[in-house]
Amino acid sequence: MVESDANGETQAPGEAAAALRAILQTQYLRYLIIGAWALGLFSILDPLIAGAWFAGTIGAGAVRGEFERRISQRVGAGWGMLFPAVATATTAVWAAAPLLAWFSGAAFGQPMAMMLLVSGYVLVFAQLRSSPRQAMVISSPYSLVALIITGSLWGSESFIPFLASIPFAAAGLFVLVMMTMLREERIRAFQEHQSHLIEELEAARDKANAANDAKSNFLGVISHELRTPMNGVLGAAQLLGATRLEPTQREYLSIIRTSGDNLLSLLNDILDMTKIEAGKMTFDVVDVSIDDLHRRVVGPFQAQAEAKGLDFEARFEGETPAVVRGDPLRVCQVIHNLLSNAVKFTDQGKVSYVVRSTRTGEARVRFDFQVSDSGAGIAEADVQRLFQPFTQVDASSTRRFGGTGLGLTISRRLANIMNGDITLKSKLGEGSTFTFTVEADVVAWETAAQAEAMEADEEAAGSLNVLVVEDHPVNRMILEAWMSSAGHASASAENGQIAVEMTQDQPFDLIIMDVNMPVMDGLSATRAIRAGGGANAETPIVVLSASARIEDHEAGIDAGADAYLNKPIDFAALARVMGAVGQGRSGVRAMDDLVRPAMAAA
Numbered sequence: 001m002v003e004s005d006a007n008g009e010t011q012a013p014g015e016a017a018a019a020l021r022a023i024l025q026t027q028y029l030r031y032l033i034i035g036a037w038a039l040g041l042f043s044i045l046d047p048l049i050a051g052a053w054f055a056g057t058i059g060a061g062a063v064r065g066e067f068e069r070r071i072s073q074r075v076g077a078g079w080g081m082l083f084p085a086v087a088t089a090t091t092a093v094w095a096a097a098p099l100l101a102w103f104s105g106a107a108f109g110q111p112m113a114m115m116l117l118v119s120g121y122v123l124v125f126a127q128l129r130s131s132p133r134q135a136m137v138i139s140s141p142y143s144l145v146a147l148i149i150t151g152s153l154w155g156s157e158s159f160i161p162f163l164a165s166i167p168f169a170a171a172g173l174f175v176l177v178m179m180t181m182l183r184e185e186r187i188r189a190f191q192e193h194q195s196h197l198i199e200e201l202e203a204a205r206d207k208a209n210a211a212n213d214a215k216s217n218f219l220g221v222i223s224h225e226l227r228t229p230m231n232g233v234l235g236a237a238q239l240l241g242a243t244r245l246e247p248t249q250r251e252y253l254s255i256i257r258t259s260g261d262n263l264l265s266l267l268n269d270i271l272d273m274t275k276i277e278a279g280k281m282t283f284d285v286v287d288v289s290i291d292d293l294h295r296r297v298v299g300p301f302q303a304q305a306e307a308k309g310l311d312f313e314a315r316f317e318g319e320t321p322a323v324v325r326g327d328p329l330r331v332c333q334v335i336h337n338l339l340s341n342a343v344k345f346t347d348q349g350k351v352s353y354v355v356r357s358t359r360t361g362e363a364r365v366r367f368d369f370q371v372s373d374s375g376a377g378i379a380e381a382d383v384q385r386l387f388q389p390f391t392q393v394d395a396s397s398t399r400r401f402g403g404t405g406l407g408l409t410i411s412r413r414l415a416n417i418m419n420g421d422i423t424l425k426s427k428l429g430e431g432s433t434f435t436f437t438v439e440a441d442v443v444a445w446e447t448a449a450q451a452e453a454m455e456a457d458e459e460a461a462g463s464l465n466v467l468v469v470e471d472h473p474v475n476r477m478i479l480e481a482w483m484s485s486a487g488h489a490s491a492s493a494e495n496g497q498i499a500v501e502m503t504q505d506q507p508f509d510l511i512i513m514d515v516n517m518p519v520m521d522g523l524s525a526t527r528a529i530r531a532g533g534g535a536n537a538e539t540p541i542v543v544l545s546a547s548a549r550i551e552d553h554e555a556g557i558d559a560g561a562d563a564y565l566n567k568p569i570d571f572a573a574l575a576r577v578m579g580a581v582g583q584g585r586s587g588v589r590a591m592d593d594l595v596r597p598a599m600a601a602a
Helices: 013-026 029-044 047-077 082-102 109-127 132-138 140-152 159-241 247-277 290-307 328-344 380-386 395-401 407-417 473-485 496-503 522-532 550-558 571-578 581-601
Strands: 286-289 311-318 323-326 350-361 364-373 421-427 431-444 465-469 489-493 510-514 541-545 563-566
Touching: 029 047, 029 082, 029 109, 047 082, 082 109, 082 132, 082 140, 109 132, 109 140, 109 159, 132 140, 140 159, 159 247, 159 473, 286 290, 286 328, 290 311, 290 328, 290 350, 328 350, 328 364, 328 407, 328 431, 380 421, 407 421, 407 431, 465 473, 465 496, 473 489, 489 496, 496 510, 496 522, 510 522, 522 541, 522 550, 541 550, 550 563, 563 571, 563 581, 571 581
Parallel strands: 311 350, 465 489, 465 510, 510 541, 541 563
Antiparallel strands: 286 323, 323 431, 350 364, 364 431, 421 431
8 A cells, every 4th residue: 555745756665764764763863963952052152042953853853753653553544644744843853953053143153054954955865765755745844944044145255155164065975875775775685585595495395394294294195004014914923933844944934023123113213203303293291100211211122232242230320219200101112222222232240220310309209210331332423313214323233233213312302202202321342331210209219018920821711702803804803713723703894884783692711802993893892792781791892903103002991991902912911811711801901001001111
């Protein structure tokens, strides 16, 4: 929107805003200039006259400043008549100064009047450099003073020199305005170019973010979907391992299982990376027994170290609490990675695991989980690179030990999310020490008398009648084959709707329910069975899913399931859960609390 100003000029809102900003930014300088002009007038005029001019100019400046602040909110509409009128009136007060100096009769009065007149023009045109026509209107009081002075010199010797000084002063003003406008035009062009570059950068950033989101979504989906066929591969390998095999066949089977386990570990790492990058990594904060956590962490790696002929040392230092609040799965995941690397990259010597505890408050503790080894060590130049995704120290390590290089990256990011960190001290040829530092709230400092943990008697489970609900034919066949080999009877359903219909009248000892199925998913079927009041309303239900997310575990339990197992199925864990079926739903739930953390941390 534009509007014509008082002089007939079309005033663009942008120009009006720029001019007003310039005025507002320098409005406090006007009082300094008024003081300087008053000082000159006091030197040549009667103090009463000079004081009156000073007071009047200060008042006019205050009125104009308040007016400028008020119209700054609606400057987009242009000046209209309002601003030029007020500005011209206040300029008239200023223009009285050169007029008073010219007619003062003082020896230096007329030269001072000339200086004040030129200074007045400079002030107006400098402030309104983006609106030259506005400047000409507002400086009209100075033009009137110049005419009065010219008239007073008519017929005198000074008339011609005074007229000659006018083009000289006008040329100076012209240069001032033109140089200022050229400079501002360059600045405006630079700002437009900069704005264009910013838009391009923002567009590139948005494209990069979209590509990164698409990559993360793809990796998350494909990693999740690959778990289903992996269930068939590893499940069949477990079943095949229970049959009579020749030594060569058993060796080939071992390769299949090891490769499958490695692939499953890779899928888990990719899922963790995508969840961390997407900000969707969740933590299940529960009460954690430090002794139980220690046994869960140490057991597997002590056996691995001893198998390689390494000494393995584990100990506590400091004031160690009995129970803290935290996520045992994520803590175990970090420590497992550090211990796994220590054992893997150490050929001889020793691996030590130290839990150092420091009380930081009445109910607060800092843990330093320190893992040291006597391996090859890491050069200082490689330390920072070690924590980057898909990075190992060198190519020979990759060829010799394998791996994706994601473990330490995930571990450090998990530590950071838990407000902790992982630090490394290493010397080439002498070994490395990784320290995982994290704080936790203390539930109990002293060890309470612990109830004896519930153990499932797998042999006492006897022959169970099990309903297997699974849409994938290979997975269904593997589950039924394992049930048969374990002495259990089984029936099958291809989707949740069939399972709900079968459970209305036919009782089962246990229902194994896949989550993702056509027609009706496993969670909906579980809710329907619980709410239907049929023969299996209180039958224990174990849900299976390729998702390892904690929120999916919780969704299964909330739907009415009693245990949650991940795919590929660990048949040993399934057997332990089935061993508790005789104790009813409560027994299966209690066994799930023991089995699931161990599976997730492995």
